[in-house]
Amino acid sequence: MLQVQERDRHDSGVKVEPEGALQEPQSQSVAKASFEKAQFEFLIRGFSSLCVAAGFVAAIQSQILGYALDTPDSPATRTTKALFLGGLLIDIMSAMMGYLTIRWLERMRDAEQKLLHKLLHLKTNGQKADATRPPVNAEVGENDGASRPNKRKDAGIDFDRESIDIPRPRLVHQFMALSLLIPFPFLVVGCICMLVGIYVYVWSQLPTSVAVTVTILGGSTVPFIVCDCCIGRDEDRRKFIIRRICELQGDW
Numbered sequence: 001m002l003q004v005q006e007r008d009r010h011d012s013g014v015k016v017e018p019e020g021a022l023q024e025p026q027s028q029s030v031a032k033a034s035f036e037k038a039q040f041e042f043l044i045r046g047f048s049s050l051c052v053a054a055g056f057v058a059a060i061q062s063q064i065l066g067y068a069l070d071t072p073d074s075p076a077t078r079t080t081k082a083l084f085l086g087g088l089l090i091d092i093m094s095a096m097m098g099y100l101t102i103r104w105l106e107r108m109r110d111a112e113q114k115l116l117h118k119l120l121h122l123k124t125n126g127q128k129a130d131a132t133r134p135p136v137n138a139e140v141g142e143n144d145g146a147s148r149p150n151k152r153k154d155a156g157i158d159f160d161r162e163s164i165d166i167p168r169p170r171l172v173h174q175f176m177a178l179s180l181l182i183p184f185p186f187l188v189v190g191c192i193c194m195l196v197g198i199y200v201y202v203w204s205q206l207p208t209s210v211a212v213t214v215t216i217l218g219g220s221t222v223p224f225i226v227c228d229c230c231i232g233r234d235e236d237r238r239k240f241i242i243r244r245i246c247e248l249q250g251d252w
Helices: 002-012 019-069 075-106 110-124 171-181 183-205 208-219 222-229 235-248
Strands: none
Touching: 019 075, 019 110, 019 183, 075 171, 075 183, 171 183, 183 208
C-alpha cells in the first residue's frame, strides 16, 4: 500500500519535502519573533527603571529640602531652595514623561515593533544603509531584469527597503522623538541641581571641615562617572571591558 502511494506521488510530480526542512524555517521564525519581543520588553523595562530612579531622586530632594527650609534667609539659602525645588520639579516631570513613553511603546502595532527592532539593530551594529544594496556588476546593466535582488540577512533580520528607505524626519518629527527620549536628560539635570544645591548648603551652613569632607567624598565618584560616559561604541574597548567583567564575575 505504501509503495502504491509513493508511486502515485512520484507519478503526479509532487515534490515531498522532508519534515526537517519544514520545521527548520518555522523554528527560525519563532526564534526571531521571540528575540524581537525580548528586545522590545527590555526597552520598556529600561524606561520603567528610569521612572523608579526619578521618583527615588525626587524623594531624596524633598527630604533634604526640609533641612534647608529651617535655615535663616540668605542668598545661599535662596539658591539652595531654588536648586532643590527646580530639581524636584524636573525629576517629577521626568517620571511622568517616562510613563508616557512606556505607554506609547506599549500601544505600538506589531508592524511598528518589527520596524523599531530592525532600525535599532541596524543602528546599534553601525551598519550603513548602502551596505544592504546589491553590489554593482559591470557585466549586468542597470536596466537588466536578470539582476538578482539583494537578500542579505544578519542575525536572522531582513533589511528590506521598508526599514532603510524611510525619509528623513522633519523638525517636528525630531521634536516628537526627542519628547519620548527626554526623561533621562531631565533626570540628569535634576540630579545636577540636587548635587549643586547640596554643595551650596554644605559650604554655607556647615563648618568648613564638614564641607571639605563632603566635597572630597562626593568628588571621589566623579572619575568613575566620567569613565562610564567615555566607554562609547569602540569595539576593542568594549571587548576588553567585557573580558574584565567576566574575569571578575561580578566581584572585586
